[in-house]
Amino acid sequence: MDSITQAALGASLAGAVAGKTLGRSALLIGAALGTLPDLDVVIDYGTAVANFTQHRGFSHSLFILFPLSLFLAYALHRWRPLLSYRRWLAVTALILLTHPLLDAFTTYGTQLFWPFGPPVAINSIFIIDPLYTLPLLAGILAFLLRGPQTRTVTVGLALSTLYLGWSVTAQQIISDRVEPALAKESLQEAPRMVQPMPFNTLLWRVTVMGENRRVEIVTGFLDGDGPITLENFPRDPELAKAAASLEEGRRLEWFTDGFLHYERANGKLTATDIRLGIPGAHPFTFVLARDNGEGLEPEPSSRLERPVVAGELLGVLWDRMTGSAEVLCLASLSLPPPGEGCT
Template identity: 60%
Template sequence: MDSVTQAALGACIGGAVASRTLGRAAFIGGAALGTLPDLDVMLDYGTAIANFTQHRGFSHSLFILVPLAVALALALHRWKPQLSRGRWLAFTLLILVTHPLLDSLTTYGTQLFWPLGPPVGTTSIFIIDPLYTLPLLLAVLYGAFKPPAPRAQGVALALSSAYLLWALGAQTLVDQRVEEHLAGQGLAGAPRMVQPMPFTTLLWRVTVLGADERLEMVTGPFEGDRPLTVERFPRDPALIEQLVSFREGQRLFWFTDGFLDVSIRDSSLLATDIRLGVPGAHPFTFVIARQDADGEWSATASTQEPRPTMRNDALRAFWSRLSGEAEVLCMATFEALPAGETCS
């Protein structure tokens, strides 16, 4: 999740656990501790793909954060023994552990068990969701002006947690909605990703990987009787095979679980993470290799391409689809269409 949300979550937990003893310091310390795991973005691992795939790595691992929480609790208890050792442990452990657990619900995922296993990501909530963050912020502001207020923080944590449960439920409903359609096309077992569109859990994007094409759908948990609009994008297995012949290509394929678009442009092999953003405006595209005059590929230190810009009317199109004014949202062009029309 975004840094504001993680700071608000940490501050809210800090207030609920320790504001009766520490006052406003519980919120300040909680916010600081809640953002600590994300400081790994300051590290340079040498290449664009290394930096991309190492983020949310060791600093988000439960194998690192749990011992760190224990050590911090013992040190803080020596500094402020007014708060019991158990309360200090609850303070540090809950704040540090909830950070990666919340991140693991997003599309980007988190290496919860680094250095073992792949990233964990349920794709259940967008990285910025005001409905999740707002209760936490309000409770923190209330506690900052009227400390202590642990009940307010407790209520906010309960509301935000309930929202996460709703997101998981909505994701399940959408997944069930598309399953029958995919089964009819022989794609029931194909890799698929169901994730919320930006800032909401009422509209979801479904991405399905076929052998030589990718399917994209936009639907919601309460649209059971509305026909699905399916857009198809080409997928070149030969280029994917070429990608994974390079070490950094293997790393990116592992990190994205294969949800990549691979293409050639100006004698460069490009790989795009299609989980984030929308077609035509995916923010993470990397140069993996370059082709010489004889057609031979050679690996290069990966670099990131500039992020593409969205259409000027993208927000309007998104709102039209979300509000029900339009019934179709075309991912290829990000334009909204009325019922009965199809994406070109």
């Protein structure tokens, strides 16, 4: 999740556990601990792919964060012995461990069990979702205004947790909804990713990876009874094989679970993470190799500039989310006329 949300979660947890004893300072300590795992972004691992895939790595590992919570609890107890070591441990462990667990509900991928196993990505909540964050902020604000009453932050935590649970339930409902449409296309066994569109859990995007095509579906809870629209994007298996021959290509495949789009143009082989953002606005595209005239020559990966997102996109998403528009064409990020589909 975004840094504001992680700081709010940490502050809320610290306020709930230690707010009556430490007062408002508990919120500051909690916010600092809540942002601690994300400090790995300052580390340069040498290439664009390495920086991308190492983020949420060791600093988000439960095997690292639990021992760290023991040490931090000891240090904080020496600094502020108003709390017992056990309560300090409750503060540090809850905050440090919930940070990566919350991140795992997003799509980016979180290496909870680093250095063992692949990243975990439940995909049920967008990286920024106001309906998750606002209850936490409201509880913190009430705590600041009304004094150290743990009830306010506890209520905020309860509401945000219920919303997180709803996101998983909604994800399953959407997955079941698209099943008949995918079965008609013989794609029911193909790799599938179901995730919410930006900033909400009412409108969802389903990405299905066929052998020679990728299918995208946008559907939501406020849709009418109209048919589900499937939008096709081409895939080139040969480019995927070429990328698989490269060390950084294999690293990207591992990190994204294969949800990548490859292109070969202007003498470059590029790979785009299609999980994040939406088509036409994917933020992570990497150059893996260049054509030297005799074939692809690997080079240290670099990242292309993030595409500019038009301001009108928010209005398009709103119209589609509320059901006032029946179809959203991802290829053009536009709404076709009523009764028409995507070309």
